[in-house]
Amino acid sequence: MSVVRIFILGSILNPCLGVDPISAAVAVGAAAFSKAGKLFCSTGLLECCNERYIKLDVQGLERDLKENLHGQHLVIPIIINAVKGHVADRDPKKPLVLSFHGWTGGGKSFVSQMIVKHLYERGEQSDFAHFLYSDLHFKHPSRVEEYKDQLHSWIYHNVSNCERSVFIFDEMDHMPEGMIDVLVPFLGHNLRIDGVNFRKSIFIFISNIGGDVLTQKAKGQWDSGKLREDLKLRDLQKPLEMSAYNLLSGLKGSDIIQKQLIDHFVPFLPLEKIHVRRCVEDEFKRAGVFNVSNEALDSVLDELDWWPEKDKLYSKSGCTKVTHKTRLIHGL
Numbered sequence: 001m002s003v004v005r006i007f008i009l010g011s012i013l014n015p016c017l018g019v020d021p022i023s024a025a026v027a028v029g030a031a032a033f034s035k036a037g038k039l040f041c042s043t044g045l046l047e048c049c050n051e052r053y054i055k056l057d058v059q060g061l062e063r064d065l066k067e068n069l070h071g072q073h074l075v076i077p078i079i080i081n082a083v084k085g086h087v088a089d090r091d092p093k094k095p096l097v098l099s100f101h102g103w104t105g106g107g108k109s110f111v112s113q114m115i116v117k118h119l120y121e122r123g124e125q126s127d128f129a130h131f132l133y134s135d136l137h138f139k140h141p142s143r144v145e146e147y148k149d150q151l152h153s154w155i156y157h158n159v160s161n162c163e164r165s166v167f168i169f170d171e172m173d174h175m176p177e178g179m180i181d182v183l184v185p186f187l188g189h190n191l192r193i194d195g196v197n198f199r200k201s202i203f204i205f206i207s208n209i210g211g212d213v214l215t216q217k218a219k220g221q222w223d224s225g226k227l228r229e230d231l232k233l234r235d236l237q238k239p240l241e242m243s244a245y246n247l248l249s250g251l252k253g254s255d256i257i258q259k260q261l262i263d264h265f266v267p268f269l270p271l272e273k274i275h276v277r278r279c280v281e282d283e284f285k286r287a288g289v290f291n292v293s294n295e296a297l298d299s300v301l302d303e304l305d306w307w308p309e310k311d312k313l314y315s316k317s318g319c320t321k322v323t324h325k326t327r328l329i330h331g332l
């Protein structure tokens with residue numbers, strides 16, 4: 001069967017797509033591929049863009065976050081509510097756009113992986129989940145125009161293949177300035193762009209930007225003898241938005257922020273000893289050791305860098321180095 005015939009057949013079977021002849025002609029190559037995919041997916045060999053393969057396991061996500069994400073009391077409710085609400089909505093008004101902020105090792109990448117794991121049956125292997133790393137995909141600032149075209153095409157074609165796609169942009173701190181605004185048309189309230197509906201997609205931006213602001217807020221709370229858990233989301237979102245807009249990163253001065261296209265600025269607070277200790281404990285458990293002494297746990301904490309120097313309140317690298325250090329020290 002020729003490529004064109006597959007495409008026409010696909011169009012007949014999918015009449016609701018409503019592609020006009022010109023963009024159809026332009027998109028024929030990629031479209032034929034994705035339509036063929038849609039035909040063959042019923043065989044069970046390919047992943048399909050339907051409820052069989054895309055079904056949010058809310059309980060699983062919540063359980064996973066509660067058990068494995070430490071010290072982030074603000075993150076869990078935002079994620080659960082935002083993702084649940086967006087996925088349950090058959091006709092969302094805009095794509096869900098989240099921006100994760102905080103020091104390294106606070107769980108930002110972990111949470112984005114959890115969302116993908118509990119949304120797609122194939123988890124991170126899903127063809128509909130896209131992880132983009134600035135240091136890998138957008139490395140050379142001089143090639144920014146080329147990257148923009150490429151990114152535009154990736155998003156367009158991937159979403160025309162499956163509306164429930166997730167795009168995760170990690171290392172936003174290193175994305176060349178101005179590049180991200182190529183996403184503006186996809187993130188708004190547009191009904192369709194060239195026949196494609198982008199409003200069911202999820203976009204997540206990850207950066208360390210704003211980590212210092214969050215640390216100041218947490219420290220202020222500590223200095224005045226208040227609980228970290230009493231920090232409220234509304235006290236943190238505006239400072240995060242300001243940092244993202246003003247500090248050097250892929251989001252600096254971007255239309256995405258100016259046009260209010262980000263639904264939630266999600267604060268990941270710096271981790272205290274009590275939280276990092278739980279990460280060390282998790283590491284022992286993964287190795288099958290369940291009765292670890294406090295001395296053994298603290299020996300790993302002693303190897304990490306803390307801020308401020310004097311009080312050693314917050315781990316500068318959160319839980320990132322824990323796996324490596326625990327294995328090294330305790331030979332797991």
Ligand SMILES: *[C@@H]1O[C@H](CO)[C@@H](O)[C@H](O)[C@H]1NC(C)=O
Nearest residue numbers: 030130131153154155157158
């Ligand atoms: C979909 O996105 C990926 C990046 O995750 C890219 O490599 C691929 O080429 C895109 N697909 C299309 C058809 O553009």
Ligand SMILES: *[C@@H]1O[C@H](CO)[C@@H](O)[C@H](O)[C@H]1NC(C)=O
Nearest residue numbers: 289290291292293294295296
């Ligand atoms: C942990 O349990 C094992 C056997 O279950 C025992 O041999 C070991 O001494 C225990 N370690 C500590 C620190 O209690």
